[in-house]
Amino acid sequence: MVLLSSHASATFVFGFGFRFEINLMFVLLGFVQLFFSYFKDLVGREVTVELKNDLAIRGTLHSVDQYLNIKLENTRVVDQDKYPHMLSVRNCFIRGSVVRYVQLPPEGVDVELLHDATRREARGG
Amino acid sequence: MATGLRLVTERAGNGVGKPVIDTDNGEELMLVHPGVSIVLGNRPPEFPGTLYISNKQIWWLSDTDRAKGYAVDFLSVSLHAVSRDPEAYPSPCIFTQIETPAVDDELVDSDSESETLNLSKITQMRLVPSDPSQLNMLFAIFCQCAELNPDPTEEEESVHNWIFSADQLEDEDEEDEDSEWPVFQNPTHPIGANGNHDLAHSVFQLQINDQRFEDAEEMEQYDKNGHQ
Numbered sequence: 001m002v003l004l005s006s007h008a009s010a011t012f013v014f015g016f017g018f019r020f021e022i023n024l025m026f027v028l029l030g031f032v033q034l035f036f037s038y039f040k041d042l043v044g045r046e047v048t049v050e051l052k053n054d055l056a057i058r059g060t061l062h063s064v065d066q067y068l069n070i071k072l073e074n075t076r077v078v079d080q081d082k083y084p085h086m087l088s089v090r091n092c093f094i095r096g097s098v099v100r101y102v103q104l105p106p107e108g109v110d111v112e113l114l115h116d117a118t119r120r121e122a123r124g125g
Numbered sequence: 126m127a128t129g130l131r132l133v134t135e136r137a138g139n140g141v142g143k144p145v146i147d148t149d150n151g152e153e154l155m156l157v158h159p160g161v162s163i164v165l166g167n168r169p170p171e172f173p174g175t176l177y178i179s180n181k182q183i184w185w186l187s188d189t190d191r192a193k194g195y196a197v198d199f200l201s202v203s204l205h206a207v208s209r210d211p212e213a214y215p216s217p218c219i220f221t222q223i224e225t226p227a228v229d230d231e232l233v234d235s236d237s238e239s240e241t242l243n244l245s246k247i248t249q250m251r252l253v254p255s256d257p258s259q260l261n262m263l264f265a266i267f268c269q270c271a272e273l274n275p276d277p278t279e280e281e282e283s284v285h286n287w288i289f290s291a292d293q294l295e296d297e298d299e300e301d302e303d304s305e306w307p308v309f310q311n312p313t314h315p316i317g318a319n320g321n322h323d324l325a326h327s328v329f330q331l332q333i334n335d336q337r338f339e340d341a342e343e344m345e346q347y348d349k350n351g352h353q
Contacts, residue, residue, distance in 0.1 A: 051203065051204070053248075055222075057204075089220060093267065
């Protein structure tokens, strides 16, 4: 699973346990762009978006924009017991700034590619 | 920063029914959609009303009660979705989740004992068009406008929280270490070169004559005495 936090730091969790964080300095240097491109490659896959209000929504990634706003299709709320009246919706637009994590399918994560890309970004090139 | 939902009692013109648009600040109306009911939280639907969408905010204004209306900035709309599942809500609608202002919670609690609805606590709003086939169009407009409203202060805030504080922490750590261990960490420190070798020596002795050692000896003696 990979989690991406949109706010100040980006947290990746690879597999189950290995985790590193990237602070916003890098994000400002272009990581938003990196995540933007990265997420674009994940379009069509199942992801779970965890919001800062603890709501987690699972769905097919439809699109993502430069602010990391996320559009999901065929969504459902992960914790149905906690949010019984909450949505089971076809389309959903989530504001990038309220996203805490995005959980990605492990097979959708190319660790090497991310390593290279993040290093490149950190070097400013 | 989220302002949440708010009551709108003002109308443009002579109360003809249009919302007051802040055109001076670049606000413009994107859509007017009549025949929309609004559902706030778990309350019953309110209708009939008209939905107005500008590039900055969403209004729902009652058609019958000219003093009744609600508005919310796109900045406060965390999420919007097309809801068609009758289990989620009986009528197909646009579902929105609203970020409420967090800071004022206590103030609001004590102030609004009246039975008027506490709008700043509303976290869910449903907009039900009379014609469900309009949902996709409404959703598209919502998306378009949400994208026009990225959080203005986020970067500044985050920079402050993360970069500076992280660096400061590191710097402070280093300074702390330096000031605590000037003699040992800094072999080129003038303290040795100035012939103040005794100072370093006495510090060294101090450490050997640590009270903990004295305690230990005492304990030992005490033990011995006890055994005798």
